[in-house]
Amino acid sequence: xxxxxxxxxxxxxxxxxxxTAIVNGELVAGSLYSVHDLAERLGVSRTPVREALIxxxxxxxxxxxxxxxxxxxxxxxxxxxxxFAIRLLLEVPATYRAVTxxxxxxxxxxxAQLKAMRAAxxxxxxxxxxxxxxxxHEIINEASGNLRLARYIDSLRDMVLLRxxxxxxxxxxxxxxxxxxxxxxxxxxxxxAEEAAESMRAHLLHTGRLLIGQEAAASGDPVPPVSLxxxxxxxx
Numbered sequence: 001x002x003x004x005x006x007x008x009x010x011x012x013x014x015x016x017x018x019x020t021a022i023v024n025g026e027l028v029a030g031s032l033y034s035v036h037d038l039a040e041r042l043g044v045s046r047t048p049v050r051e052a053l054i055x056x057x058x059x060x061x062x063x064x065x066x067x068x069x070x071x072x073x074x075x076x077x078x079x080x081x082x083x084f085a086i087r088l089l090l091e092v093p094a095t096y097r098a099v100t101x102x103x104x105x106x107x108x109x110x111x112a113q114l115k116a117m118r119a120a121x122x123x124x125x126x127x128x129x130x131x132x133x134x135x136x137h138e139i140i141n142e143a144s145g146n147l148r149l150a151r152y153i154d155s156l157r158d159m160v161l162l163r164x165x166x167x168x169x170x171x172x173x174x175x176x177x178x179x180x181x182x183x184x185x186x187x188x189x190x191x192x193a194e195e196a197a198e199s200m201r202a203h204l205l206h207t208g209r210l211l212i213g214q215e216a217a218a219s220g221d222p223v224p225p226v227s228l229x230x231x232x233x234x235x236x
Contacts, residue, residue, distance in 0.1 A: 010044065010048055011048055011051060011052065014042060014044060014048050014049055014051075014052040015052040015055055015056070017042060018038070018049075018052050018053065018056060019056065019061070019158060022056070022061055022062070022072055022162065023158065023161045023162060027072050028072060029072050029073065029074040029162065030071070030072065030074060031071070031072055032065065032068055032069045032070070032071050033069055033070055033071075033072070034069040034070075035049050035050050035053065035069065035070065038053075038070075053070050057070075059155045059156075059158060059159065060073060060075075060079065060159055061073060061158060061159065061162060073162070074162065075159050075160065075162040077212055077215055077216055079159060080159075080160065080208070080211060080212050080215065081208070081212060081227070081228070083156045083159050083160060083208075084204060084205075084207070084208030084211075084212075084228060085227075085228055085230075085231050086153075086156060087153060087156060087204055087208075088201060088204050088205065088208075088228060088231035088232070089231050090141075090149055090152070090153055091137070091140075091141060091153055091200060091204060092197050092198075092200050092201045092204070092231075092232075093144075093197065094140065094141045094144035094146070094149060094150075094153075095140055095144075095184075095188075095193075095196055095197045095200040096193045096194065096196070096197035097143075097144040097145065097193075098140050098141070098143035098144050098188075099187075099188050099191060099192070099193035099196050099197070100193050101143070101145070102143065102188065102191065106139070106143055107188065107189055109139055110136065110139050110140065110185060110188065111185065111189075113132045113133075113135050113136040113139060114132075114136065114181060114182065114185050116128070116132035117129055117132045117133060117136065117178055117181060118178060120132060120174070121174040121175055121178050124174065126168050126174065129168075129174050129177075129178075130168075133177065133181065134154070134157060136181060137153070137154075138150060138153075138154055140188075140200075141153050141154075160211070167207065167210045167211055167214060170214055171210040171211070171213075171214050172210065180199075180202075180203040180206070181203070183199050183203075184196060184199045184200055184203060187199050201232065205228055205229075208228055209228070
């Protein structure tokens with residue numbers, strides 16, 4: 001982790017630095033760390049570090065242990081299933097609402113992320129592709145008008161990253177993922193709210209099933225029954 005010092009946006013910088021260190025494995029899953037040691041490594045006082053850790057605990061990334069410190073958590077297969085169930089429950093209706101109140105400027109902004117994904121796919125630049133993918137979803141969720149929902153869904157993606165895995169080149173290619181986003185965008189651009197929401201649902205279901213199955217196989221465990229269909233009911 002980099003030393004931060006007295007940055008103008010101290011709280012945000014600390015949160016981002018800790019989150020990055022957890023996702024890339026610098027802070028090892030299962031290990032205990034003291035607030036004091038983390039503060040020293042970042043070159044800041046303990047208070048903002050503790051505040052950032054509280055936020056990470058709320059996201060399920062760490063757990064405070066009394067008189068011991070904070071433990072970095074590993075996302076389980078059940079956690080992955082819960083994450084995708086929540087995303088389906090929230091992101092599908094958010095997509096519908098976003099389309100019903102879309103503007104030309106918003107569609108253009110969304111299209112710019114899709115263009116970035118295309119360019120990254122051509123170069124097989126997974127990091128750039130996934131950053132644009134994440135922003136693509138974030139733009140849709142923000143357009144629902146519920147920024148708390150958008151922030152929460154975005155935080156759930158960090159729990160998936162804790163597994164340190166990706167479906168890219170294991171279960172599917174960047175072009176496969178791009179095609180699913182192309183379909184979502186085409187329907188959004190056409191103003192077809194119900195179809196766009198269903199396309200988003202299909203995309204999330206496919207991603208969730210692939211990732212859970214892939215991770216179960218990698219761990220040598222039997223593939224657990226993935227129960228995500230219930231998130232589409234009742235239909236009105």
